[in-house]
Amino acid sequence: MVRIEMEESEDEVPSPPKASASTQKTTDSSGVPSTSSASQEPSDGYETASDGELGDSGDENQQHPEQHPEHEEQIAALSEDEIKEKALAEANNAKLAGNKLFGEGKYEEAIVEYDRALNIAPDMPSAAELRSICHANRGVCFLKLEKYDETIKACSKAIEINPAYVKALSRRGEAHEKLEHFEEAIHDMKKILELDSSNDQAKKAIRRLEPLAEQKREKMKEEMIGKLKDMGNSLLGRFGMSVDNFKAVKDPNTGSYSISFQQ
CATH class of the missing domain: 1.10.287 (Helix Hairpins)
Incomplete structure (x- = not known):
């Protein structure tokens, strides 16, 4: 008789699988399950999609840049204002260069500088006065060059910006008189x-x-x-008549004319 020895299986209780560093579940401060490792290494500076979505802790979630949109807007606004102020200063320098050239009788060159100032000047209320002055200065340059139509156009632009600009009105009036x-x-x-x-x-x-x-x-x-x-x-003439048969008489009171027929 052959004796068959049976292996006992009670001792072979499978041990639970070791959780990897990326699969152990924890719960963050908000109660949302997340994965972490007890021996996690410090971040190397690169963020994966899962890292960005879940985060490592509640503290890091509070420090995420998306939590401070107002701060970002303030930085952007300050930067834009600085750019406009710099452009305004550069436009003013171009205007001064134009004034110097005008004083030297170099009217064509002065117009180039005034044009440059107008191209640089930002679209902001503080630049309105500079823009109107440059248009008016272009007008007086054209007046000196006897380009009266261009004078009228330039001065009209200055008056559109500043309707109370007396010098621009005077120069435009002078150009109108010349024409x-x-x-x-x-x-x-x-x-x-x-x-x-x-x-x-x-x-x-x-x-x-x-x-x-x-x-x-x-x-x-x-x-x-x-x-x-x-x-x-x-x-x-087809009817044997002419306008000489008609006489126009002016009314001294109204200045209008009446027509009378004469044979």
């Missing part, structure tokens, strides 16, 4: 008197310009009547 835009020149002089009723230069300019404006109006009327006369003769 025989007498009505527009008078308008600019009257605007100056609204801002400064004691401005003698504007008063003198208006007294000088009003007769010129009236002469121009009469001249324009005569030219218009002449053109209408030619057109009328070409039409009435």
Whole structure:
């Protein structure tokens, strides 16, 4: 008879698997399960996705940059303000360089510097005065170069920024007068008197310009009547008549005209 010895299995209780450094579960201060190691090495400075999502402790979660958005916004705002102030200072230097060139009679070169200042100047309230001055200074350069249309454009931009800019109004009025835009020149002089009723230069300019404006109006009327006369003769000639059969009579009270037919 063969004896078979049976191995006892009661002693073979499997030992629990050792938890690796990355799989042992702990619970952080918020009660959320996380994984950690009792012998974890210090961080090497690189963050994995799991590290970023779970973190190592509640203290580190409190120090995460995302917990301080207001602080980041303050830093960004200060940085932007510093950039604008630096740009404003650089634009002012360009304006001063333009003024120096203007004083030397180098008007074309001065315009280049004023343009550079306008390109650099930031879009902020504190730069508005500098921008209006540069536009007006460009205007007086064009005035010296007898580029009157450019003077009007430049001064108009200065006035858009600063409607009370008397020098820009004066220079634009002068350019209008050079181009025989007498009505527009008078308008600019009257605007100056609204801002400064004691401005003698504007008063003198208006007294000088009003007769010129009236002469121009009469001249324009005569030219218009002449053109209408030619057109009328070409039409009435088919019927054996001419505009000489019609007489225009001016009303001294209203300045209007009435037409009467004469054989």
